[in-house]
Amino acid sequence: MKVLVIEDSATTRRIIKKNLAAFNLTDIEEAENGEEALAKLDGIDIVLTDWNMPVMDGLTMVKTIRANPKYKDLPIMMITSQAAKKEVIEALKNGVNGYIVKPFTAATLAEKVKGLLARCNPVSEAE
Amino acid sequence: MDVKYINPFISSLNNTLETMLSVSPGRNQPFLKSNNKASGDVSGIIGFASQEVVGSVALTFPEKAALKAYELLMGETLPHINEEVQDMVGELANIVAGGAKEEFNAIGIVYHISIPTVVTGKGHSIGHKGGVPVVVIPFELNGLPFYMEVSMKVKPGLPTVQKLVAENVAG
Ligand SMILES: [Mg+2]
Numbered sequence: 200m201k202v203l204v205i206e207d208s209a210t211t212r213r214i215i216k217k218n219l220a221a222f223n224l225t226d227i228e229e230a231e232n233g234e235e236a237l238a239k240l241d242g243i244d245i246v247l248t249d250w251n252m253p254v255m256d257g258l259t260m261v262k263t264i265r266a267n268p269k270y271k272d273l274p275i276m277m278i279t280s281q282a283a284k285k286e287v288i289e290a291l292k293n294g295v296n297g298y299i300v301k302p303f304t305a306a307t308l309a310e311k312v313k314g315l316l317a318r319c320n321p322v323s324e325a326e
Numbered sequence: 327m328d329v330k331y332i333n334p335f336i337s338s339l340n341n342t343l344e345t346m347l348s349v350s351p352g353r354n355q356p357f358l359k360s361n362n363k364a365s366g367d368v369s370g371i372i373g374f375a376s377q378e379v380v381g382s383v384a385l386t387f388p389e390k391a392a393l394k395a396y397e398l399l400m401g402e403t404l405p406h407i408n409e410e411v412q413d414m415v416g417e418l419a420n421i422v423a424g425g426a427k428e429e430f431n432a433i434g435i436v437y438h439i440s441i442p443t444v445v446t447g448k449g450h451s452i453g454h455k456g457g458v459p460v461v462v463i464p465f466e467l468n469g470l471p472f473y474m475e476v477s478m479k480v481k482p483g484l485p486t487v488q489k490l491v492a493e494n495v496a497g
Contacts, residue, residue, distance in 0.1 A: 208417040280424025302345035
């Protein structure tokens with residue numbers, strides 16, 4: 200399971216990586232903005248992205264990813280300070296599959312990421 | 327500037343520090359800022375704007391408070407402010423500004439926020455965007471002072487809280 204973490208804050212990238220490692224997600228690719236991320240999508244199983252970033256913001260990046268049929272089912276979680284309900288709705292309308300509002304706890308991140316992975320790969324437990 | 331424009335930032339800061347650092351900051355009496363000098367050694371500034379408002383919110387930390395915040399967040403004790411501490415202060419300002427949106431939406435104010443600007447050094451200045459007096463709210467993190475500054479110009483014609491409440495009651 201390979202995760203792409205896109206976040207301009209180095210501090211938040213470290214926190215996210217540490218929280219993911221706690222449930223054994225340790226294969227992490229990182230990018231500091233949307234443009235850098237677009238070049239790193241091959242082989243990625245799940246994307247965790249910030250919204251407010253320089254160069255290319257997260258929402259613009261999500262729209263670009265979804266415009267490519269190859270990535271129509273790629274799970275994307277947005278992790279952002281954008282706390283307004285209308286922003287959550289805008290992100291979901293544009294192809295984001297899950298949304299975490301900063302500030303978040305390790306427990307919230309784990310629950311939401313595991314939930315998204317389970318929704319996108321509804322196999323393992325049944326078989 | 328009306329306190330109703332300060333309170334959403336205060337709630338957001340409290341929530342941010344309680345969630346990320348597991349501390350409830352102490353708060354002291356706000357005052358109007360008389361110059362553009364920061365009270366801290368590292369500041370994170372976020373500009374915001376919309377049809378209704380223009381302004382900025384800044385968090386400014388003296389070194390001790392910045393290092394304590396970093397220790398609480400990352401579990402590491404640093405001797406001085408470095409790039410990671412600067413990044414943390416910018417991200418905290420970003421989270422405070424974004425987190426206040428929902429409360430502002432409830433009083434009819436919507437805005438977009440900028441990418442954080444971080445400034446460091448003794449006696450650095452903070453460029454606020456509102457063009458109106460800056461309100462400084464002093465806080466304490468485990469007894470160490472730090473400050474939130476808010477400058478917010480509300481454009482004419484915006485419904486006041488009183489009007490919104492009256493309309494809701496009437497409707
Ligand atoms: Mg960011």
